[in-house]
Amino acid sequence: MQVISANILSDIFNVIRNYIYNMSAPEVYSIIIIVAAAVIFIILEKLFPYTKGQKVLREGFFDDFAFYTIAQSYILSILIFSVIISFVDNTTGLSRYRLFADVPIWIQLVFFTVTHDIYIYFMHRWQHHNKWLWRIHEAHHSNKSIDWLAGSRSHALEILINQTVEFLPIVLLGSPPEVIAYKGIISAVWGMYIHSNINVKTGWLQKIINGPEMHRWHHSTGKGRNRNFATKFAIWDWLFGTAFLPENKPEEFGLKTYFPAHYISQTLFAFRSFKKVKSKDN
Numbered sequence: 329m330q331v332i333s334a335n336i337l338s339d340i341f342n343v344i345r346n347y348i349y350n351m352s353a354p355e356v357y358s359i360i361i362i363v364a365a366a367v368i369f370i371i372l373e374k375l376f377p378y379t380k381g382q383k384v385l386r387e388g389f390f391d392d393f394a395f396y397t398i399a400q401s402y403i404l405s406i407l408i409f410s411v412i413i414s415f416v417d418n419t420t421g422l423s424r425y426r427l428f429a430d431v432p433i434w435i436q437l438v439f440f441t442v443t444h445d446i447y448i449y450f451m452h453r454w455q456h457h458n459k460w461l462w463r464i465h466e467a468h469h470s471n472k473s474i475d476w477l478a479g480s481r482s483h484a485l486e487i488l489i490n491q492t493v494e495f496l497p498i499v500l501l502g503s504p505p506e507v508i509a510y511k512g513i514i515s516a517v518w519g520m521y522i523h524s525n526i527n528v529k530t531g532w533l534q535k536i537i538n539g540p541e542m543h544r545w546h547h548s549t550g551k552g553r554n555r556n557f558a559t560k561f562a563i564w565d566w567l568f569g570t571a572f573l574p575e576n577k578p579e580e581f582g583l584k585t586y587f588p589a590h591y592i593s594q595t596l597f598a599f600r601s602f603k604k605v606k607s608k609d610n
């Protein structure tokens with residue numbers, strides 16, 4: 329028995345070691361930056377809490393961290409890049425034209441960040457108004473405590489759609505590989521920031537750059553839930569009339585309806601019958 333478990337452990341160790349050895353430098357930097365950002369957010373949440381008394385190891389922490397952030401992200405990244413994007417690229421051959429190969433990296437990052445953010449704003453609005461799309465978005469609203477990690481809770485299908493839309497153009501336009509890594513850092517760190525339990529007051533900047541001031545309202549159970557759809561740039565909410573930023577703070581976060589407590593059942597819950605839900609609500 330001990331020999332078998334020692335073998336399994338050494339296999340796991342070898343898989344992790346090979347994975348790290350095969351990473352490119354930008355991929356290694358992105359992991360270091362994302363981990364460092366998480367540590368900084370945890371410290372700032374302790375120093376300047378938005379909701380006082382919220383614990384780091386809150387309800388759902390393990391599922392959000394181990395299943396959504398590590399396991400689901402890893403499996404989906406293989407599916408998105410090695411299966412879907414590579415299929416589209418092999419079929420169309422678009423990346424061979426290398427249209428963006430010589431565009432400065434910072435211009436590419438600004439371009440892809442802004443264009444994807446406009447897409448996410450309208451997609452997110454649609455998800456709140458369409459009963460099928462809400463099914464793959466409600467997991468994201470199910471946390472009762474909102475912090476740096478809470479945003480990682482997103483249904484696998486939601487991530488599959490949104491990250492394919494995010495990274496497919498980067499690959500097809502022939503951008504250098506580091507653009508993918510840097511875009512990944514921007515999305516991960518900004519995502520942690522807008523959910524973080526930090527009492528940020530950015531004044532007029534909140535009309536342009538999105539942050540916890542507005543996005544935490546989006547996770548509330550009250551009126552703010554169907555407002556503040558923006559992810560990175562709050563300007564879309566102010567432009568399109570969906571901004572909500574009162575003086576007070578939300579009293580409660582999460583869903584008012586039942587939602588399972590753990591990853592597998594949360595993922596399967598999206599496929600439940602609509603009829604059953606109706607009878608339950610009534």
Ligand SMILES: [Zn+2]
Nearest residue numbers: 452456465546
């Ligand atoms: Zn939402």
Ligand SMILES: [Zn+2]
Nearest residue numbers: 468479523543
């Ligand atoms: Zn969110």
